[in-house]
Amino acid sequence: MLAAHTPVPExxxxxxxxxxxxxxxxxxxxxxxxxxxxxxxxxxxxxGQVLQEPGTKWRYGYFPTTCIxxxxxxxxxxxxxxxxxxxxxxxxxxxxxxxxxxxxxQTVVKSAGYAYRVKGSILKEExxxxxASQILFLRYTQALxxxxxxxxxxxxxxxxxxxxxxxxxLNLDRISTSELIMTQExxxxxxxxxxxxxxxxxxxxxxxxxxxxxxxHIHILDRKGLEARACECYAIVKREFDRLLPNITAx
Amino acid sequence: MLAAHTPVPExxxxxxxxxxxxxxxxxxxxxxxxxxxxxxxxxxxxxGQVLQEPGTKWRYGYFPTTCIxxxxxxxxxxxxxxxxxxxxxxxxxxxxxxxxxxxxxQTVVKSAGYAYRVKGSILKEExxxxxASQILFLRYTQALxxxxxxxxxxxxxxxxxxxxxxxxxLNLDRISTSELIMTQExxxxxxxxxxxxxxxxxxxxxxxxxxxxxxxHIHILDRKGLEARACECYAIVKREFDRLLPNITAx
DNA sequence: ATGAAGGTGTGCGCTTCCGTACAGATTGAG
DNA sequence: CTCAATCTGTACGGAAGCGCACACCTTCAT
Numbered sequence: 001m002l003a004a005h006t007p008v009p010e011x012x013x014x015x016x017x018x019x020x021x022x023x024x025x026x027x028x029x030x031x032x033x034x035x036x037x038x039x040x041x042x043x044x045x046x047x048g049q050v051l052q053e054p055g056t057k058w059r060y061g062y063f064p065t066t067c068i069x070x071x072x073x074x075x076x077x078x079x080x081x082x083x084x085x086x087x088x089x090x091x092x093x094x095x096x097x098x099x100x101x102x103x104x105x106q107t108v109v110k111s112a113g114y115a116y117r118v119k120g121s122i123l124k125e126e127x128x129x130x131x132a133s134q135i136l137f138l139r140y141t142q143a144l145x146x147x148x149x150x151x152x153x154x155x156x157x158x159x160x161x162x163x164x165x166x167x168x169x170l171n172l173d174r175i176s177t178s179e180l181i182m183t184q185e186x187x188x189x190x191x192x193x194x195x196x197x198x199x200x201x202x203x204x205x206x207x208x209x210x211x212x213x214x215x216x217h218i219h220i221l222d223r224k225g226l227e228a229r230a231c232e233c234y235a236i237v238k239r240e241f242d243r244l245l246p247n248i249t250a251x
Numbered sequence: 252m253l254a255a256h257t258p259v260p261e262x263x264x265x266x267x268x269x270x271x272x273x274x275x276x277x278x279x280x281x282x283x284x285x286x287x288x289x290x291x292x293x294x295x296x297x298x299g300q301v302l303q304e305p306g307t308k309w310r311y312g313y314f315p316t317t318c319i320x321x322x323x324x325x326x327x328x329x330x331x332x333x334x335x336x337x338x339x340x341x342x343x344x345x346x347x348x349x350x351x352x353x354x355x356x357q358t359v360v361k362s363a364g365y366a367y368r369v370k371g372s373i374l375k376e377e378x379x380x381x382x383a384s385q386i387l388f389l390r391y392t393q394a395l396x397x398x399x400x401x402x403x404x405x406x407x408x409x410x411x412x413x414x415x416x417x418x419x420x421l422n423l424d425r426i427s428t429s430e431l432i433m434t435q436e437x438x439x440x441x442x443x444x445x446x447x448x449x450x451x452x453x454x455x456x457x458x459x460x461x462x463x464x465x466x467x468h469i470h471i472l473d474r475k476g477l478e479a480r481a482c483e484c485y486a487i488v489k490r491e492f493d494r495l496l497p498n499i500t501a502x
Numbered sequence: 503a504t505g506a507a508g509g510t511g512t513g514c515g516c517t518t519c520c521g522t523a524c525a526g527a528t529t530g531a532g
Numbered sequence: 533c534t535c536a537a538t539c540t541g542t543a544c545g546g547a548a549g550c551g552c553a554c555a556c557c558t559t560c561a562t
Contacts, residue, residue: 075483098390100494103400104487138350142354145354146355148403149335152406153332184510202510209562215559231327239355282544381552410518434538434540436538444520447519447542451538466528466538
């Protein structure tokens with residue numbers, strides 16, 4: 001069931017919450033922004049909302065500003081696993097640009113907030129027409145590719161503890177506070193492990209003084225500590241994002 | 252250490268072994284083929300040869316005809332994991348087109364054979380210039396993306412037995428015989444598990460009459476049986492390849 | 503205030519896979 | 533033919549994670 005998006009009317013919010021909060025949009029040259037931004041629409045997305053079901057055609061391109069999106073696979077058994085995180089550094093709907101129009105995974109909102117969206121046809125037209133936007137979007141595609149590949153390796157070789165650290169950092173990079181709103185149940189489904197596994201791992205991190213946990217609220221106390229405890233996967237992906245998209249901060 | 256490629260001189264081989272054995276090249280319209288094919292060079296690749304080290308700039312685009320390539324991650328601990336397979340259905344060096352020029356993983360030859368290669372600059376120029384080639388290469392990129400994503404999920408949730416089936420099928424689709432030349436040691440490093448794990452899984456498949464194994468030679472006896480025993484991941488990726496690249500046979 | 507719902511901590515037996523060690527089998531070079 | 537190298541089979545203890553069960557503890561609506 002596709003929840004309806006809530007378009008935000010032209011209010012003060014639109015003016016104090018510009019599309020350029022999204023780093024990709026902000027990195028586009030002025031002429032492309034001039035054409036694209038007027039076509040964009042601010043939408044409010046709520047936690048858990050399903051943006052796109054597997055195999056269905058994307059009608060819009062989404063550029064998060066304050067929300068975080070998650071690409072999630074659903075298996076026949078009901079098991080799930082997150083394969084990519086998308087925040088203000090990027091966009092959802094790569095497949096519109098790649099020409100496939102759909103992908104076999106779900107896209108859900110894992111942190112409530114805002115995003116700008118634009119009709120797929122308009123986005124694709126701009127992509128085909130302007131080399132500057134093409135370069136940017138293709139480089140982002142490669143960054144996303146790297147994130148997925150690293151997720152595959154991480155799933156194979158690293159412990160739940162390490163993966164939780166990586167996962168927290170990945171999300172922390174995409175919000176402006178140091179507090180994540182996320183139940184253990186939800187984290188477990190993203191990492192594709194048991195809820196009890198997260199309870200234990202989070203307990204370890206809390207004992208180590210790295211985070212503070214309370215009923216769906218995670219306060220990050222020691223970012224450096226998390227980085228030290230995370231597997232190499234986080235740093236590799238971050239380095240690639242920085243290399244490919246030098247003007248964009250989040251990993 | 253980068254082993255030197257062996258360029259194959261203009262002999263009868265070149266004539267009876269055309270670039271169009273590669274399905275991507277074969278799918279290009281005549282005018283693009285007219286420009287690109289004369290620039291291509293047939294190279295012979297041997298088992299285990301390292302085509303590209305992590306983080307190094309790709310100088311050529313590779314289009315396998317009879318060889319199979321593998322994108323492999325190396326972790327700090329020495330652990331490895333394959334994240335994608337590339338055969339005659341595709342190409343290595345996506346990052347040339349995406350603009351990143353390098354990726355943080357290795358590319359190795361996992362089944363000896365031939366490939367055509369072309370200078371990166373020429374390939375990129377053609378990509379930028381001809382919409383037809385761009386559409387094709389971008390759709391292939393999405394297919395590759397799907398393969399990686401599915402690998403991530405598979406690594407998380409499926410047994411070695413299932414993954415071995417998927418892996419055998421993935422390779423079988425990219426060769427013309429029903430015999431794979433591959434030691435258990437090598438397979439283990441690709442799947443990121445112990446060699447003994449493969450011994451056991453292969454033993455199971457042999458007992459079930461699906462394959463016959465002998466010192467680095469695997470004969471596939473019952474393809475349908477393998478498909479039935481594999482996890483859903485194989486079918487999902489194959490379906491996406493077929494959908495995105497309708498004129499291309501291998502998954 | 504109070505009961506229900508949702509979120510978290512804990513324990514226990516089980517499976518899968520890992521690490522290690524070693525023995526047997528096949529292949530190929532001298 | 534013979535020996536060394538390579539590949540494969542087997543065995544065993546241990547670690548990590550799963551599935552399940554259940555006891556708490558917050559929060560929130562009635």
